[in-house]
Amino acid sequence: MTHTASAYIRQLAGLAPIIPVLVVDHVEHAEPLARALVAGGLPVLEVTLRTECALEVITAMCRVEGAYVGAGTLVTPDDVSAAVAAGATFGVSPGAPDALIGACAQAGLPFLPGAATATEAMRLHAMGFDILKFFPAEGAGGITTLKGFGGPLPDISFCPTGGVSPQNAQDYLSLPNVVCAGGSWIAPADMVAAQKWDEIEARARAATKLRSHAIV
Numbered sequence: 001m002t003h004t005a006s007a008y009i010r011q012l013a014g015l016a017p018i019i020p021v022l023v024v025d026h027v028e029h030a031e032p033l034a035r036a037l038v039a040g041g042l043p044v045l046e047v048t049l050r051t052e053c054a055l056e057v058i059t060a061m062c063r064v065e066g067a068y069v070g071a072g073t074l075v076t077p078d079d080v081s082a083a084v085a086a087g088a089t090f091g092v093s094p095g096a097p098d099a100l101i102g103a104c105a106q107a108g109l110p111f112l113p114g115a116a117t118a119t120e121a122m123r124l125h126a127m128g129f130d131i132l133k134f135f136p137a138e139g140a141g142g143i144t145t146l147k148g149f150g151g152p153l154p155d156i157s158f159c160p161t162g163g164v165s166p167q168n169a170q171d172y173l174s175l176p177n178v179v180c181a182g183g184s185w186i187a188p189a190d191m192v193a194a195q196k197w198d199e200i201e202a203r204a205r206a207a208t209k210l211r212s213h214a215i216v
């Protein structure tokens, strides 16, 4: 049921090595932030549904040419319908409850579900998902765990998120089962609040030099 969704996520993963995870408190920051990230070479944006204006932020970012805007922190089916109505073209969740998977399938929203264990990954793979968010990456064992998945589960790829940093991002991306990674360091909330667009663009540009070794 979800092979098409995974294909779209795979396509996004091929556009940039890093997906900035964004927490935006003011809707007027949405467009300049998205412009800075696209200009810096990171066009795939995850807007977390953790602020009051997050849905408006998604809608505003969708107006920025070249941006691929998704909704993160999807928890309930209502989050899915709200994200789709706002214009999100993909969804990300820290986990993968059945109700959320069903809501994404029904809405036709390409979904990057979260998994932290082999059983969770195997269950999602059996449902048709072949790219998963590995969350919380560092908390769940980081590179060691992903290396461990690679032997018995070679057909499952991951987007580690949670504790990925400029210091460890390339090590993650050098694993054959890591297609991209997510992280907030490109545009941390305080830097967004301070409207440091040039610095955010520079961080994005630096991140484009990271390389996934996986075949996307």
Ligand code: 3PG
Residues within 6 Å of the ligand: 021, 161, 162, 163, 164, 182, 183, 184, 185
């Ligand atoms: C989050 O929950 O905000 C994401 O997993 C990003 O985590 P990070 O701040 O460690 O990059």
